Amino acid sequence: MHGISINESFSVRPIGYIESDYPDKFGIPRQPGLATAAKATLVLAPPFNTPLSVRGLEAFSHLWISFIFHRSPEEWAPLVRPPRLGGNKKIGVFASRSTHRPNRLGLSLIELVSINTDNGVRLLLxxxxxxxxxxxxxxxxxxxxxxxxxxxxxxxxxxSPPFYPVAFSSAAEIALGQRPDANELRQLITQVLGQDPRPAYHHGQPEREYGMQLRDVNIRFQVQQRPEGNVVYVINIQKMINN
Amino acid sequence: MHGISINESFSVRPIGYIESDYPDKFGIPRQPGLATAAKATLVLAPPFNTPLSVRGLEAFSHLWISFIFHRSPEEWAPLVRPPRLGGNKKIGVFASRSTHRPNRLGLSLIELVSINTDNGVRLLLxxxxxxxxxxxxxxxxxxxxxxxxxxxxxxxxxxSPPFYPVAFSSAAEIALGQRPDANELRQLITQVLGQDPRPAYHHGQPEREYGMQLRDVNIRFQVQQRPEGNVVYVINIQKMINN
Known part of the structure; x- marks a missing residue:
């Protein structure tokens, strides 16, 4: 077909890597921009890390970043269950933004804060x-x-998906208070947990406890059904040992 | 770094191919949506061409299509000269939408008209x-x-880039009149040539003739500098022999 074999594949190689507040994939908001307190750096790799390759980029406020869902399985299925539909309705993989997809290509629209070219190239996002x-x-x-x-x-x-209020236990408050990034981390936890990161098929199991990693901490939380509506309750915040 | 080798590459394979009004790359508008008369079909390839994989997609009016600039060279340079800057100013390749880029990945936001699943899957764009x-x-x-x-x-x-009026010679009008798709083709030619598809470094050479392919025709045109401004003049429209 048009001189191209249907079986031809193309090789793509990383131009750089992300360093972010998310050490693990569980709980990451399902679209960019939902947790604005989340910081990340895109570190360009050689030979792409010359300041020339990003000349003029600072005049744009937002970037499209194409990336690989490297922790998703390579297998794919034509139907997926998006969390937005409660996890009980199937739609086509190409009608979704699922991370489980052919070629594992991801696409995020992300705000560019600044560019640091002191030593290589780092984009602050x-x-x-x-x-x-x-x-x-x-x-x-x-x-x-x-x-x-x-x-x-x-x-x-x-x-946008719904957003729940987030409450902190006394133990969580004490743990937060001992950190130099207390205010920033509180904001990040509130934004990320307020999205309700539970798998959709767990929504019928209130009070179940979950763990989520942010920066260098592990956060224990549960979603409580209260008369005024769902509240995400932070049980504890513990420093990860092997970080 | 994070368990991933800086030299690891990923293989991507086509999920489908485009059939469009553009048989050649010269003259294609520099962004989607600029020539709305342009039709295209995305034909899904096996094993992706099951109707299941696009279930629910019809509820969306616009799609992101990621593709490979397969006719662009694999070599890349950190600086490019975007036509929007007259071709005489260099910016970083990652600050541009240039087709000459590492990994040759393209990204277009395209309107979805309908989905045909009679025999495989065809998305009309x-x-x-x-x-x-x-x-x-x-x-x-x-x-x-x-x-x-x-x-x-x-x-x-x-x-948006500037848009010039398009005028047709008598010979071009006669050629158009003999076609069943006369009105549609006229609209397409007007939208595409009105973008001024000349390479930026030719802008100082008015009256130079160019050829551009659309559907099954080759269009000869020139950009004329008139007192009221630039006009794209269609000299002739000829059916391509080997199509």
């Missing part, structure tokens, strides 16, 4: 939904005059 | 900027609540 170690395969500037379409129809995901 | 034969590596639905950012800053490309 805000609100990224990317796990530490994620291999990045391309960066493109965002073009609002062609890519901002507020009136586009968006099927089963027409608005 | 509108305004695509994709050459026939382009290998597609992913499809994702567009999410306006997180991806429509009208106020994003966009550096050297803050607005």
């Amino acid at each position: 805000k609100g990224a939904d990317l796990m530490t170690g994620t291999p990045v395969v391309d960066i493109k500037p965002y073009l609002p005059w062609t890519e901002a379409l507020p009136d586009a129809r968006s099927g089963f995901a027409p608005t | 509108k305004g695509a900027d994709l050459m026939t034969g382009t290998p597609v590596v992913d499809i994702k639905p567009y999410l306006p609540w997180t991806e429509a950012l009208p106020d994003a800053r966009s550096g050297f490309a803050p607005t």
Whole structure:
């Protein structure tokens, strides 16, 4: 077909890697921009890490980052269960933003804060939904005059997901108070846990405890059903040993 | 770094191919949506071409299509000369949407018209900027609540490129009149040539003739400098022999 074999494959190699507040994939918000307190750095790798390759990029506020879901399985299935549909309805993998997809290509629109070219190239990002170690395969500037379409129809995901209030136990408050990044970490925990990171098929199991990693801590939490609605309750915050 | 080798590469294989009005890369508008008369079909390839894999996709009006610039060279340079800057200013390849980039990954936001699952899966697209034969590596639905950012800053490309009026010679009018798709082809030619597809470094050479392929025709044109401004003049429209 058009001189191209249907079986031809293409090799892509990382142009850089992510260093972020998310050491593990569990609990990462399902889209970028939902947890704006999340910081990340895209560290360009040789031979891409010359300041020339990002010249002019600072004039753009947002970037498209193409990356590989390197921790997702290589197997794929034509149907997936998106969490937005409660995990009990199946849609096509290409109608979803599932991480379990052919080619494992991810795409995130992420705010660019600044560029550091003191030693190689590091892009400081805000609100990224990317796990530490994620291999990045391309960066493109965002073009609002062609890519901002507020009136586009968006099927089963027409608005932002719900956001729950987050409460901290005394033990969690004490643990937070002992850290120099207390305020920032509190904001990050609130934004990330407020998204309700439980797997959709657990929603019928209130009071179940979960652990989630952020920065260098492990956070124990549960989702409590209260008369005023769901509240995410932070049971404890513990420093990870092997970090 | 994080258990991943800096030299690890990933293999991506096409999930499908494009059939479009653009048989050659010269003259294709520089972003999707600029020539809305351009039609394209994304034909899914086995084993991806089951209707299951696109279930629910019809509820979205726009798709992100990730593809390979398969006709661009594999070599890359850290600096490129975007046509929007007149071709005489260099910016970083990652600050551009240049087709000459590491990994040759392309990204287009394209309107979905309909889905045909009579025999395999064919997605009918509108305004695509994709050459026939382009290998597609992913499809994702567009999410306006997180991806429509009208106020994003966009550096050297803050607005749509200029659009010039297009005039047809008598010979071109006669050729058009003999075709069943006359009106549609006229609209397509007007939208595509109005973008001024000349290489930026030719802008100082008015009256120079160019050829561009659309559907099954070769279009001869020149950009004329008139007192009222630039006009793209269609000299002739000829059916391609080997199509």
